[in-house]
Amino acid sequence: MPEKSASNLVAEPQSPPKIRSPKRPAGTLYRGNEGMWSWVLHRITGVSIYFFLLVHILDTALVRVSPDAYNIVIDSYKTPLMGLAEIGLVAAIGFHAINGLRIILIDFWAFGAKHQRTLFWVVIGIWLVLLAGFIPRQLMHVFGG
Template identity: 55%
Template sequence: MAHRVTGVLIFFFLFVHVLDTALVRVSPEAYDEVVATYKTPLVAVLEYGLVAAILFHALNGLRVIAVDFWSKGARYQKHMLWTVMAVWVVLMLGAMYPVLGHAAREVFGS
């Protein structure tokens, strides 16, 4: 279920991204205003959520491929899920500063 949800969330992000990028052809001033709103702490948290969704979707997709194409995949499905979760947590901890660092500096000053 989480794999489907993250897939839908990533799709909606890509849809909005294409729309806001296309806005530069219609009105560069409006595009600049939209991009300025992306530099807020709230959007930084949403970006971190996007990173979380993409990482989980990618890692879990590899697990699904292994279950489908590896003869022992079904037997080790639960182990692979826990491995995916562990790798995901480590990668999310590593992504915390690069993604949220500028938002923390803006909120707390630096």
């Protein structure tokens, strides 16, 4: 920030010195590589899983309050919309789990740090295989009746 010169120490009532705290201007996007985007995905999936678990603990705890209320809530999950949301849930947990193993390898194995980019695509590969196995079955389950 510009330093106020000594002349400003003399009182100038008509024009108070404009002192602004250094503000952080709005940022622009950093173009990171696989490592950064895997971290972004890891964070997004992690937060989503956290909120899912929150709801999941609440609806499971409901059985202690009232079994009828529990049944109503569980029945409301048996809609096609929730069936599709379950695909998102499995995708999020799958990525978070496999990428978590990648991060462990990076932290504890020099080979992992050196080949993190390859490992990221291995993670994506395993994840896609997982989804390829799950999504058709889930869609049959939801829409097959």
